[in-house]
Ligand SMILES: *[C@@H]1O[C@H](CO)[C@@H](O)[C@H](O)[C@H]1NC(C)=O
Ligand SMILES: *[C@@H]1O[C@H](CO)[C@@H](O)[C@H](O)[C@H]1NC(C)=O
Ligand SMILES: *[C@@H]1O[C@H](CO)[C@@H](O)[C@H](O)[C@H]1NC(C)=O
Ligand SMILES: *[C@@H]1O[C@H](CO)[C@@H](O)[C@H](O)[C@H]1NC(C)=O
C-alpha cells in the first residue's frame with residue numbers, strides 16, 4: 001500500500017495523512033469550506049487546509065491547480081482511487097482539534113410553534129391564545145432564538161388554562177421547528193435558558209430531530225430523524241433567567257437544514273411549559 005504515505009509536516013498534534021491518486025466524495029455536499037483555484041502545489045493546498053481552523057480534509061488536483069477544503073473527516077465520505085495521470089491527491093489532518101461549535105440561529109428565524117406532537121409523528125400547529133394548543137401572543141416561539149433571557153416561549157399543550165387545567169402534562173408534547181437561515185449545519189449540542197418564573201414549568205427531557213426536506217414537508221413526522229432524546233440540561237434548576245448545563249450530542253455526523261425540538265417532560269405541575277432560550281451549537285460553512 002505505497003499510496004498511503006504518512007508525513008508529519010507540521011506540529012506533532014496535527015499529523016497529515018496523504019493519499020495519492022484518490023478523490024474524496026463527502027457524504028454531505030454542505031461540507032465544502034472553499035474551492036480555490038490557482039494553487040500551484042500540493043504543499044500549498046496542505047498549507048491552506050492547515051491554516052483554515054475548520055478544514056480537516058482537502059483534495060488537490062495538480063492538473064486544474066484546484067484545492068478544495070472540507071469540514072469533514074475522512075470517515076465522513078468515501079475515497080475513490082484514480083489513475084496516476086489524473087494527478088489528484090487527498091490529505092487529512094488526523095487529529096486536528098476543531099474550534100468549539102458555535103450558535104447557528106439568527107435573531108429573526110421563522111419559527112413554527114407546535115403541540116400534540118412527539119418525535120416521529122406529525123406536527124400540529126400552535127396559535128396564539130390561552131387555551132389548548134396555544135401560546136400567549138407575546139410569549140411566542142420566536143423568543144427562544146432572540147438571544148434574550150428576558151423573553152420566553154410558553155405552550156399550554158393539551159391543557160385549557162381558561163378551564164383551569166394545571167398539571168405536569170400541561171405543555172408536554174409541544175415545541176417548535178425551524179429551517180435555519182444559515183442553512184445546513186452539523187449539530188453538536190445545545191443549551192436551554194430558563195424563563196422568569198416558576199421552576200415547575202421548566203422542561204426536563206426534550207427530543208431533537210433533524211430534516212433536509214422542503215418546508216412543505218415539515219409537518220409530516222416521516223420527514224424527521226431523531227438526533228437526541230434526553231435531558232435538556234435543567235435537571236438541576238440553575239435559577240431564573242439562567243443558562244442550564246450544555247448538552248453534547250456525541251457522534252452526530254448528519255447535517256440538517258431544519259430542526260424540530262419537542263418537550264418530552266416537564267419538572268412539575270403548572271399550566272404550561274416555559275423556556276427563554278435554546279442555543280443550538282453546531283458546525284457550519286460560512
Ligand atoms: C494523532 O493521531 C495519531 C494516530 O492517528 C496518534 O498516534 C497521535 O498520538 C495523535 N497525536 C495527538 C497529539 O493526539
Ligand atoms: C469547484 O469549482 C468548480 C468550478 O466552479 C466546480 O466545477 C466544482 O464542482 C467545484 N467542486 C466542489 C467540490 O465544489
Ligand atoms: C432577517 O431576515 C431577512 C431575510 O428574510 C434578512 O434579509 C435580514 O438581513 C435579517 N435581519 C437580521 C437582523 O438578521
Ligand atoms: C392530536 O394528534 C393525534 C395524532 O397523534 C390526532 O389524531 C388528533 O386529532 C390531534 N388532536 C388535535 C386536537 O389536533
Ligand SMILES: *[C@@H]1O[C@H](CO)[C@@H](O)[C@H](O)[C@H]1NC(C)=O
Nearest residue numbers: 131132133160161162163164
Ligand atoms: C377552554 O375552556 C373554556 C372555559 O371552559 C371554554 O370556553 C373553551 O371552549 C375551552 N377551549 C377549548 C379549546 O376546549
Ligand SMILES: *[C@@H]1O[C@H](CO)[C@@H](O)[C@H](O)[C@H]1NC(C)=O
Nearest residue numbers: 119120205207226229230264
Ligand atoms: C424519549 O425518551 C423518553 C424517556 O425519557 C421515552 O419515553 C420516549 O419514548 C423516547 N422517545 C423516543 C422517540 O425515543
Ligand SMILES: *[C@@H]1O[C@H](CO)[C@@H](O)[C@H](O)[C@H]1NC(C)=O
Nearest residue numbers: 075227248249250251252253
Ligand atoms: C462514538 O463513537 C466512538 C467511535 O466510533 C465510540 O467508541 C463511542 O462509543 C461512540 N459514543 C457514543 C455515545 O455513541
